[in-house]
Amino acid sequence: MSRWFATVILLCWVSVVLLQPLLQTTPNQIQLDAILAPPSMEYWLGNDALGRSVGERLLAGAEIALLVSVATVMISALAGTLIGALSGYAGGMTDVVISRIIDIMLAFPGILLAIALAAVLGPGIDNLVIAISVVGWVGYARLARAQALSLKQREHVSAAIALGSRQGRILRRHIIPLMLAPLLVEASFGIAAVIVAEAGLSFLGLGVQPPQASWGSMIREGADFLLVAPHLAIFPGIAIFLVVLSANLFGDWLRSRLDVRDEVA
Amino acid sequence: MLTRVMTSLITLIGVVSLVFFLIHLIPGDPVEYILGDSARPADREALRSELGLDRPVIIQYADYLSGLVRLDLGHSLHSRQPVSELLLERLPATLKLSLAAFLLAILIAFPLGVLAATRSGTSWDSGAMVLSLLGVSIPNFWLGPMLILLFSLWLGLTPVSGMEQPGSLILPAVTLGVSLAAILARMVRSSLLEVLNEDYIRTARAKGVSEQVIVWKHALSNALLPVITLLGLQFGALLAGSVITEKVFSWPGVGLLLIDAIQQRDYPVVQGAVLLIAVSYLVVNRLTDLLYRAVDPRIKVA
Numbered sequence: 001m002s003r004w005f006a007t008v009i010l011l012c013w014v015s016v017v018l019l020q021p022l023l024q025t026t027p028n029q030i031q032l033d034a035i036l037a038p039p040s041m042e043y044w045l046g047n048d049a050l051g052r053s054v055g056e057r058l059l060a061g062a063e064i065a066l067l068v069s070v071a072t073v074m075i076s077a078l079a080g081t082l083i084g085a086l087s088g089y090a091g092g093m094t095d096v097v098i099s100r101i102i103d104i105m106l107a108f109p110g111i112l113l114a115i116a117l118a119a120v121l122g123p124g125i126d127n128l129v130i131a132i133s134v135v136g137w138v139g140y141a142r143l144a145r146a147q148a149l150s151l152k153q154r155e156h157v158s159a160a161i162a163l164g165s166r167q168g169r170i171l172r173r174h175i176i177p178l179m180l181a182p183l184l185v186e187a188s189f190g191i192a193a194v195i196v197a198e199a200g201l202s203f204l205g206l207g208v209q210p211p212q213a214s215w216g217s218m219i220r221e222g223a224d225f226l227l228v229a230p231h232l233a234i235f236p237g238i239a240i241f242l243v244v245l246s247a248n249l250f251g252d253w254l255r256s257r258l259d260v261r262d263e264v265a
Numbered sequence: 266m267l268t269r270v271m272t273s274l275i276t277l278i279g280v281v282s283l284v285f286f287l288i289h290l291i292p293g294d295p296v297e298y299i300l301g302d303s304a305r306p307a308d309r310e311a312l313r314s315e316l317g318l319d320r321p322v323i324i325q326y327a328d329y330l331s332g333l334v335r336l337d338l339g340h341s342l343h344s345r346q347p348v349s350e351l352l353l354e355r356l357p358a359t360l361k362l363s364l365a366a367f368l369l370a371i372l373i374a375f376p377l378g379v380l381a382a383t384r385s386g387t388s389w390d391s392g393a394m395v396l397s398l399l400g401v402s403i404p405n406f407w408l409g410p411m412l413i414l415l416f417s418l419w420l421g422l423t424p425v426s427g428m429e430q431p432g433s434l435i436l437p438a439v440t441l442g443v444s445l446a447a448i449l450a451r452m453v454r455s456s457l458l459e460v461l462n463e464d465y466i467r468t469a470r471a472k473g474v475s476e477q478v479i480v481w482k483h484a485l486s487n488a489l490l491p492v493i494t495l496l497g498l499q500f501g502a503l504l505a506g507s508v509i510t511e512k513v514f515s516w517p518g519v520g521l522l523l524i525d526a527i528q529q530r531d532y533p534v535v536q537g538a539v540l541l542i543a544v545s546y547l548v549v550n551r552l553t554d555l556l557y558r559a560v561d562p563r564i565k566v567a
Contacts, residue, residue: 100275100276100279101279103272103276103279104276104279104280104283105283107276107277107279107280107543107546107547107550108280108283108543108546108547109501109502109504109505109542109543109546110505111505111506111508111509112505112508112539112542112543112546113287115508115523115527115539116284116287116288116535116539117287119527119535120287120288122298192402196404199404199406200404200406200509203406203509203512204508204509204512204524204527205528206527216406219406219407219410220406222410223410223513226410226413226414226418227414227418230414233407233410233411233414234411236407237404237407237410237411240404240407241402241403241404241407244402244404245398245399245402248398248401248402249398
């Protein structure tokens with residue numbers, strides 16, 4: 001049941017973003033005669049303080065959320081996996097130095113580091129992706145390091161060494177492919193975490209800048225009109241909640257599914 | 266023990282340095298950023314030398330470290346007050362909020378987790394876990410405004426923001442505590458389930474000990490150990506998470522100070538606030554680690 005719910009929500013999210021060019025939405029269009037219009041037949045989800053359509057801004061926010069989460073998760077998963085695998089496989093001084101850096105990064109509360117980075121880098125989508133990736137790679141690195149440490153003891157790696165494979169080839173062909181399952185699970189929880197981080201930073205005014213719409217900045221703008229126009233803050237929150245919940249459910253499902261396969265192997 | 270203290274110290278120095286280089290090595294000139302394009306060159310130079318930015322980075326770094334030892338974090342560019350003074354003013358509010366959220370989370374999570382574990386597989390269990398999943402998935406910057414809408418604006422039960430009025434602590438504490446409660450409930454459940462399957466519990470059952478005593482006395486005391494570690498980690502995370510909650514409720518703590526300082530481009534204050542939260546997080550985590558070792562004698566052997 002929950003699996004279908006999650007799949008439907010995530011598919012809706014992605015298809016809405018992909019179909020957006022066909023819908024010809026105008027999320028930044030100001031309509032003075034529709035300021036703070038409540039949801040109605042004419043204005044589906046109501047309009048905001050500048051008379052902009054909340055529904056169309058939600059769609060625009062969906063695009064930002066998808067763009068930022070996919071980009072951030074890809075960058076941090078790739079960087080983290082490579083660094084972690086290298087650290088675990090190489091051992092020695094490389095491992096000591098990388099492990100210490102990972103420890104220091106983990107000793108820093110993630111959201112605080114992202115806030116500080118976003119503040120120093122200045123607002124904007126690219127800086128948002130950079131700030132969250134700088135925080136995000138550590139989790140993947142720790143996971144990949146632990147995996148590489150145990151995988152390099154396996155017989156097929158010894159066999160590859162005995163056959164004279166180069167180090168890079170062993171890492172690329174014999175170690176990294178085997179650590180993909182747990183990393184995939186981590187990445188699907190990562191999507192949820194990045195959406196919350198993006199919305200949180202945008203809520204604080206550190207992410208997506210006006211007039212562009214983000215779910216987080218919509219909640220922030222809506223918080224000023226809670227009494228007269230509660231729909232401004234309610235709808236973007238529901239969107240974040242549904243997508244984050246679905247990504248978490250999907251991660252849960254993936255984890256149980258992939259663990260079963262591990263046992264069979 | 267000694268090596269643990271040493272690695273903690275190295276990590277501490279790492280965190281402190283990270284904060285410094287974060288602010289100083291990022292491309293872009295803070296002076297430009299603070300004063301804007303139209304400032305006079307003389308004013309820029311004055312600010313540059315006031316911030317000490319005209320000296321080599323290594324000297325600045327040494328200066329920063331020696332200032333830290335004397336608890337001197339510089340002065341606010343905005344109010345001219347010493348940063349350490351500003352932080353001390355705001356710290357009690359943040360601690361009050363975090364502690365309240367922490368206690369609230371424990372009060373919700375333990376009954377929920379025990380309920381789910383002792384009735385595992387029933388609809389009680391799945392109900393508790395659904396609640397927990399919902400709690401993890403609700404972002405606090407949305408939960409906060411929704412609680413204000415419901416309890417302050419519609420029902421008129423609690424103040425909207427600030428911390429002067431009675432009852433003003435309730436909504437911020439709930440907002441901050443819900444996700445911790447959700448994580449904690451899951452942890453209590455899985456930890457208790459594991460212990461309930463152990464041999465000594467079966468022995469106790471065979472002796473005819475009542476289920477109540479088994480759960481609350483025999484099982485829970487052992488199930489709590491891994492939970493303690495999580496609690497320590499999460500209390501630190503609460504300190505960081507309070508940044509957003511403080512912003513939502515205009516709660517006058519360190520987090521709100523940080524956000525305001527970011528908006529005013531008051532770098533010494535930003536640096537000081539980030540440092541304070543990060544160092545508290547680290548210290549709480551390491552203390553928990555030590556406490557955990559003290560509570561569980563099995564770890565010393567290992």
